[in-house]
Amino acid sequence: MARVDMTETENGGTSGPRPGLGARLARLRRDPGIWRRGIVLALCAVVLALLMVLHADIPNRIGNLGSLTETFLPWLGLFVPVLLVLALLRRSATALVALLVPVVVWLNLFGGLVVDKSEAGGDLTVVTHNVNADNPDPEGTARQVAASGADVVALEELKGDMVPVYERVLAETYKYHSVQGTVGLWSTYPLRDAQPVDIRLGWTRAMRATVAAPAGEVAVYVAHLPSVRVKLNAGFTANQRDDSANALGEAISHDPHQRIVLLGDLNGTMNDRSLNAVTSQLRSTQGAAGDGFGFSWPASFPMARIDQIMVKGVEPTSSWSLPETKSDHLPVAARVKL
Structure with missing residues (x-):
């Protein structure tokens, strides 16, 4: 009924x-x-x-x-x-x-971006982390990064008096390293030709080195582009960041190496037109082989992926974010096939 x-x-x-x-x-x-x-x-x-x-x-x-x-x-x-x-x-x-x-x-x-595109395999695991100059626990942060199992680690915003702490802790895992200004690169494989990269700031916040990995050599750039600012009288200002992005893109365009990995805090997303000088040459590992958006900042409630791992001439197989440290950024990682 x-x-x-x-x-x-x-x-x-x-x-x-x-x-x-x-x-x-x-x-x-x-x-x-x-x-x-x-x-x-x-x-x-x-x-x-x-x-x-x-x-x-x-x-x-x-x-x-x-x-x-x-x-x-x-x-x-x-x-x-x-x-x-x-x-x-x-x-x-x-x-x-x-x-x-x-x-x-x-x-x-x-x-x-919302589907998992990662796959097994890869020859090199890389990590980048803006450790925050005011990090209250640099030793703990260094141990967390080393525990990631990465072959190559890039750190940005290295405060001068904290550099020895990172060097001491990371030396237990990474035999080779180079610090240039406020950025540094640590590797389980030999490094050569480590040198600063001029991104038009007047001080060093970018570097390049060649990593001699077993599967082949790769040029690795580490960069920390200037922060964007929100000002009451000027709105969202990023001119200095944009100039540095153009300088970084120019340096990469003239690099003779076929395999390139860029690690760093670019203070911008892949959608930001102001990073075109870089993003037009390289592709994001998160976009190619990640699971989700991979937001990295702010660490307490990530809303944007401004920490980037970008590649040219290598194949990303996976990309992910690491657990929060005492920094205001999350570390991000990727595995690539050389």
Whole structure:
């Protein structure tokens, strides 16, 4: 026997059968306002999609607004469930249909990142970590990094009086190392030609060395690009970072080595147009062989991947983030096939 739901009245009686789901859907379809309601929500959905599609056209002239948008571009997807709830509350078919546009755009841009692309194998494991100049436990941080099992470790933001601590602790695992300014490279395999790289800062925050791995030599760059700033009178400023990125890209373009690995804190994501001088030559290990977005900063609640492992002439097989240390950045790691 079919079930008939009764609607209860205020005095406890019933007022007759309550429409079933099919009847309510039919009534909703006959509602002439279902397509007229929610026009504003539909327009918001279209604007959201356009922001994601045309992010490269957002001007940087006003407070580097374009780079700021690109840094947090994946997070624009959070507006989709908000608009979905509002569209359902408004009972707007127009808004629901329009919402498909930003969903498709977001999946096209970032859908490939949310699946695991890692595979077994690889010849070299590398790690990069901005250890934070004000790290309260450099010894513990060094031990955590060494415990990762990496063959090659790059550290950035090395404070002068803390360098001996890192050298002492890491010497137990890594026989070879070179520190240039505030960046350093540690390796289980021999290093040669270690030298600073000029990224137009007036002091050394980048270096290059050749790692003689058993599977073949590889040129390894370590870089710490200047931080971006948010200023009340200037907005999101990144001119110094951008100049350094261009200098780093120029150095890499002139490198005669076929195999190149870049490790470091670039203070920008792969979507940031200001890093084009670098990202146009190299590819991200996280994008090629990672699982998820691999956000690395801030360590307490990662929202952006500004710590990068990028490669040229080698094949990434896996990429991941390491557990939190006493730094404000997470260490990131990758394994590559030479």
